[in-house]
Amino acid sequence: MWSPTGQACGTSNPAPMGATSRPPNRLCTVMSSMAEGRGAMAGSPSRTPPTLTDAQWYADWQSQAHSVHFDSRAGLDSRNLVRNYECLNDIRILSERILPSQPLNLLEVGCATGEFCRYLRIRYPHIAYCGLDISQTAIDRARQKYPQGRFFVSSPDLSLAESLKQWGVHPLPELVYSKDVVHHQTQPFEFLAEMLHCATDAVILRLRTRDVGPTELDPEKSCQYHYHGWMPYIVMNVDEVLSCIQREVPQGEIVLYRHYTVLGGRVNRFLPKDCYLPETKTAETALGVFLNTKQPGRVTVANRQEPEPRYTLDYRIRYFTTTLLRRS
Numbered sequence: 001m002w003s004p005t006g007q008a009c010g011t012s013n014p015a016p017m018g019a020t021s022r023p024p025n026r027l028c029t030v031m032s033s034m035a036e037g038r039g040a041m042a043g044s045p046s047r048t049p050p051t052l053t054d055a056q057w058y059a060d061w062q063s064q065a066h067s068v069h070f071d072s073r074a075g076l077d078s079r080n081l082v083r084n085y086e087c088l089n090d091i092r093i094l095s096e097r098i099l100p101s102q103p104l105n106l107l108e109v110g111c112a113t114g115e116f117c118r119y120l121r122i123r124y125p126h127i128a129y130c131g132l133d134i135s136q137t138a139i140d141r142a143r144q145k146y147p148q149g150r151f152f153v154s155s156p157d158l159s160l161a162e163s164l165k166q167w168g169v170h171p172l173p174e175l176v177y178s179k180d181v182v183h184h185q186t187q188p189f190e191f192l193a194e195m196l197h198c199a200t201d202a203v204i205l206r207l208r209t210r211d212v213g214p215t216e217l218d219p220e221k222s223c224q225y226h227y228h229g230w231m232p233y234i235v236m237n238v239d240e241v242l243s244c245i246q247r248e249v250p251q252g253e254i255v256l257y258r259h260y261t262v263l264g265g266r267v268n269r270f271l272p273k274d275c276y277l278p279e280t281k282t283a284e285t286a287l288g289v290f291l292n293t294k295q296p297g298r299v300t301v302a303n304r305q306e307p308e309p310r311y312t313l314d315y316r317i318r319y320f321t322t323t324l325l326r327r328s
């Protein structure tokens with residue numbers, strides 16, 4: 001299924017370890033992993049219990065505003081949607097590794113209003129897509145726009161395997177994709193581990209990392225104000241991320257591309273002070289983990305700044321005119 005550097009060919013991973021239960025919020029998974037000495041949290045900083053309950057950290061995704069805010073890509077026509085996605089390093093990893101016409105099941109975790117599904121239909125129509133999200137309002141919008149699509153509502157209390165079972169979806173897709181979801185978890189390492197065990201061939205993600213300083217796992221100290229409430233915004237130490245993956249799937253090949261950007265101080269984020277400093281080297285980070293590979297254990301880490309999308313001229317003129325009209 002993957003290009004010559006990867007060469008996966010559809011054989012299965014063992015049973016989805018760590019993907020069977022999560023009451024309440026992955027505690028069982030973590031404890032069993034730690035007992036075996038390979039837990040995602042082993043060696044990670046200890047976690048202060050948050051003052052909000054777990055359910056409260058996830059409540060604001062149900063806001064109607066979310067399904068509007070995250071639907072901005074719906075305003076892009078096909079050409080510009082492709083240009084938008086293809087500036088991103090995670091999509092670059094996908095395109096570098098995927099073979100053009102091999103059928104494949106892809107699960108998107110945190111699909112919001114379904115625009116990635118539209119992108120796939122344009123560029124990779126051979127991919128069978130299924131999207132999960134905890135936001136009922138976002139899934140309603142996705143279904144409304146794309147009635148043929150497979151979109152399902154999940155819950156942060158359910159493991160991925162349980163959610164898929166509930167909806168009658170095959171529990172082990174070849175590829176799991178998740179963009180900008182991991183850093184919004186109260187337990188991001190466990191969430192990452194769960195996805196690693198839910199794919200047979202590859203996991204491609206976009207998350208937030210820092211090169212310097214440990215992960216602050218307390219969402220009270222690392223969060224974002226969105227839709228009139230707070231949600232976790234956890235910037236993971238890049239070495240802790242790599243160690244977690246190597247512990248969970250030692251046979252995996254890792255590709256990590258960093259787009260450095262100072263994460264602190266933007267878009268209502270309340271982050272540890274050092275995330276406001278360039279020397280902390282915070283990044284929007286794309287990660288590919290390839291489980292069927294000719295290069296098991298190989299780690300490639302590179303810095304790749306992502307360009308701004310170059311939209312078509314007609315789109316730019318339209319955007320400019322609309323903005324002017326709104327201001328007048």
Ligand SMILES: C[S@@+](CC[C@H](N)C(=O)[O-])C[C@H]1O[C@@H](n2cnc3c(N)ncnc32)[C@H](O)[C@@H]1O
Pocket residue numbers: 061070109110111112113132133134135138154155156178179180181184185
């Ligand atoms: C920042 S948005 C990103 C949406 C989309 N992936 C994108 O990049 O445009 C995060 C999405 O993840 C969803 N989400 C958060 N935690 C989740 C979880 N544990 N399982 C599934 N979806 C989750 C939210 O409801 C929201 O739609």
